[in-house]
Amino acid sequence: MNDKDDKGHRNLAGRRNNMRNAEIFLFTLALGAMSVSASAQGKVNVVATTEDLASIGREIGGERITIESIAKGYQDPHFVEAKPSFILKLQRADLLIAVGRELEIGWLPPLIQQSRNGKIQPGAAGYLDASLEAAILDIPTGQITRAMGDVHPLGNPHYWLDPENGKRIAKEIADKLSELRPNDRPYFQQQLASFVSRLDVAEKRWLATMAPHKGMKIVTYHRSFPNFAERFGLDIMGYVEPRPGIPPTPQHTLDLINEMKRQNVKLVLVEPYFDSKTPNAIGRETGAQVLVMPPSVGGTKDVPDYFKLFDYDIALLVAAIQKVK
Amino acid sequence: MRAVPIARAVVVAAVLSTWSRVAWAQAPETPQASEAQLLRQQIDQLRRDFEARLAMLEARLSTIAGAQLPPAGAQAGAAPSAPAAASAPVPPGAEGAGGPSGALPVYGSAVGGSKVFNPDMAVIGDFLGAAGRNRVAPDPAFALHESEASFQAVVDPYARADFFISFGEEGVNVEEGFLTFTSLPGGLLTKVGKMRAAFGKVNTLHNHVLPWADRPLVIKNLVGGEDGINDAGISVARLIPNRWMFLEATGQVSRGDSGDNFLKSSERGDLSYVGHLRGYQDLSESTNVDLGVSFSSGHNPSGIVGNVDLGRFTTELWGIDATLRWKPLQRSIYHSFIARSEVIWSRRDQPGGLQSANGYYLSGDYQLGRRWFAGIRFDRSDRADAAAITDTGQSLVLTYWPSEFSQVRGQYRRTAYGDGPTANELLFQFQFSIGAHGAHPF
Numbered sequence: 001m002n003d004k005d006d007k008g009h010r011n012l013a014g015r016r017n018n019m020r021n022a023e024i025f026l027f028t029l030a031l032g033a034m035s036v037s038a039s040a041q042g043k044v045n046v047v048a049t050t051e052d053l054a055s056i057g058r059e060i061g062g063e064r065i066t067i068e069s070i071a072k073g074y075q076d077p078h079f080v081e082a083k084p085s086f087i088l089k090l091q092r093a094d095l096l097i098a099v100g101r102e103l104e105i106g107w108l109p110p111l112i113q114q115s116r117n118g119k120i121q122p123g124a125a126g127y128l129d130a131s132l133e134a135a136i137l138d139i140p141t142g143q144i145t146r147a148m149g150d151v152h153p154l155g156n157p158h159y160w161l162d163p164e165n166g167k168r169i170a171k172e173i174a175d176k177l178s179e180l181r182p183n184d185r186p187y188f189q190q191q192l193a194s195f196v197s198r199l200d201v202a203e204k205r206w207l208a209t210m211a212p213h214k215g216m217k218i219v220t221y222h223r224s225f226p227n228f229a230e231r232f233g234l235d236i237m238g239y240v241e242p243r244p245g246i247p248p249t250p251q252h253t254l255d256l257i258n259e260m261k262r263q264n265v266k267l268v269l270v271e272p273y274f275d276s277k278t279p280n281a282i283g284r285e286t287g288a289q290v291l292v293m294p295p296s297v298g299g300t301k302d303v304p305d306y307f308k309l310f311d312y313d314i315a316l317l318v319a320a321i322q323k324v325k
Numbered sequence: 326m327r328a329v330p331i332a333r334a335v336v337v338a339a340v341l342s343t344w345s346r347v348a349w350a351q352a353p354e355t356p357q358a359s360e361a362q363l364l365r366q367q368i369d370q371l372r373r374d375f376e377a378r379l380a381m382l383e384a385r386l387s388t389i390a391g392a393q394l395p396p397a398g399a400q401a402g403a404a405p406s407a408p409a410a411a412s413a414p415v416p417p418g419a420e421g422a423g424g425p426s427g428a429l430p431v432y433g434s435a436v437g438g439s440k441v442f443n444p445d446m447a448v449i450g451d452f453l454g455a456a457g458r459n460r461v462a463p464d465p466a467f468a469l470h471e472s473e474a475s476f477q478a479v480v481d482p483y484a485r486a487d488f489f490i491s492f493g494e495e496g497v498n499v500e501e502g503f504l505t506f507t508s509l510p511g512g513l514l515t516k517v518g519k520m521r522a523a524f525g526k527v528n529t530l531h532n533h534v535l536p537w538a539d540r541p542l543v544i545k546n547l548v549g550g551e552d553g554i555n556d557a558g559i560s561v562a563r564l565i566p567n568r569w570m571f572l573e574a575t576g577q578v579s580r581g582d583s584g585d586n587f588l589k590s591s592e593r594g595d596l597s598y599v600g601h602l603r604g605y606q607d608l609s610e611s612t613n614v615d616l617g618v619s620f621s622s623g624h625n626p627s628g629i630v631g632n633v634d635l636g637r638f639t640t641e642l643w644g645i646d647a648t649l650r651w652k653p654l655q656r657s658i659y660h661s662f663i664a665r666s667e668v669i670w671s672r673r674d675q676p677g678g679l680q681s682a683n684g685y686y687l688s689g690d691y692q693l694g695r696r697w698f699a700g701i702r703f704d705r706s707d708r709a710d711a712a713a714i715t716d717t718g719q720s721l722v723l724t725y726w727p728s729e730f731s732q733v734r735g736q737y738r739r740t741a742y743g744d745g746p747t748a749n750e751l752l753f754q755f756q757f758s759i760g761a762h763g764a765h766p767f
Contacts, residue, residue, distance in 0.1 A: 072610070074654065075654040079657055079658050081652065081765075081767050082765070082767045083767065084573070084605040085605065085606075085607050085613075087571065088571055091512070102762065105764075106762065106763075106764055106765040107765055110764045113485065113507060114514060116509070116512045116514050116564065117508065118483075118507065118508025119508075121482070121507055121508060122479075123482065146728070146730055146759075150729055245728065245729060246728060247695045247696065272655060273657065
């Protein structure tokens, strides 16, 4: 400060010094906290927002991590409640893996904010948006408004339903875990290689099973299956929801029934968390099979992991297709 | 955000100076036309090199900025349908924290400008109508009761800021405006600014997330009137580790000015204090219980005569709150039930002597279907400054959600005032939200 300072300025200078002291104090505290966390090199504590990500994470992290998910596979991932018990999970997490593309926008931000965990804040090393390398469909072009319903401006967030994206998610998780635990990099990369080769084998099998049904027309309740349909050659003709997030209306249902009859669509896929009353009515009118098809790991008891998810869904589809043929 | 244009300017200057140097170095040796052709090719090559490096530098800058963008090649390969020009990196930290993730759409400009750092903005309109007779506390027939504008963004790697500006019929008011330090050591969640105090449950809620068109009588009578305890100060909340439940203790110190006739500070030392202890436990995956104990104290305005606080009277508030929630996970968008109650005791010292008043509300809200909610509420409360006067009320509420972003509500309310005729009213409310997708209330 300048020598010519009057009393007021000196007070200010004193206050600034105090502030500087406080800053140094806080900084030291922060450093202390960081060094404590860095020295604890146990298992990486991972929290994934959905069971799909948790399943892939488990494949990669093996016994070197602990992993749990927030949303259950049988609940609508758009509408998870921000329960304080989830805050406790996030408070202890070293890594948070999110689906991204605004899937969790209604509930993850307040949880992260209240977690008091600097490691998992977006932008920090312990926050992973699993969508960044994945192939994303339905990215809106041109102007978007909410007149289109609850549109996701960053594209369809149900991208994990394509094994190719499963590999991309796995690679991102392996890279992130290697970044957090550089010593375990060979282990994580080996787990990744094993997962990818097993998924390659399974994917060939799934594709072969679905190949005879290529071009099969289907209707789905919500837009949860575009990646699945694209990978396995299904043709999505329409949706039970008139617009994303808007429940079925009589007029839309009527139009859908007529269009299904015209195009001879015989399959309706319903996610386990949607009411099946309207889909069942559509099934009765059109003679279509209504399948409760889990879009996520944990969607039913028979789908405990990422491989079983495709096994189950494809078996369900093939059985239904054979019935309607 | 300033770094990118500066870096670009530096690189452009470097390109220009290299050009001129190349031209100067080679020009005397190559006067022929063919040599000039060669020179032009070299310059073109150089320009391509520098453009490539420029692109790389820009990409690296945005990566350094924490945007975690995928490599340009990977993105183009993975999502060929994504128009690269129509997206921009998300500001660091904005992802998840109320902001979007991935790439942000940019309107009007192909290159990400300063707009990506704009806060998430939303405006919520609250239109309120009333019919029926109320001689004690009449509401107007129609009112744009409140328009709340929210601005929320991450400030830097250490903090985020939230502003809620309410435009009412009386004017503009900063309903809340605070900075939150998200990752202080010691697990302290610290807020600085003007905020709704953590006294009970309803006091912390903004109008648009209330399950009713109005606030319960006990809040109006005992907890600071329509606006509640809402003051400038500092809040510190810490989780108390234990094996059994979520336990959070909150302490708040504020200036001591709240409500119309509730708290008034005459001296700098007339601070008001709020303490809140919250316990939460999952009873099952679909049922949970939330319990709280609150305390608040401060100086009330009853002893102020001609701008001088002669009486130095204080008010103390105690409250307990309980919330029981039920929401079956697999049908969570169709059915739910929430029971809430708060009981509040007020000890207000004033010229006539100590007034010990108390009151409560008890409410239940059942979700009938994806868009329909029905609720009931019982109210009873003494008046804070005249505990002998007791008001009671009953309400029936029906709410319809056309979508997640709008809401229509009707409420039949019967209020028996302790000092006036009973009022039978029909309140109706339209609420609508435009802009950023906010968090769902819990």
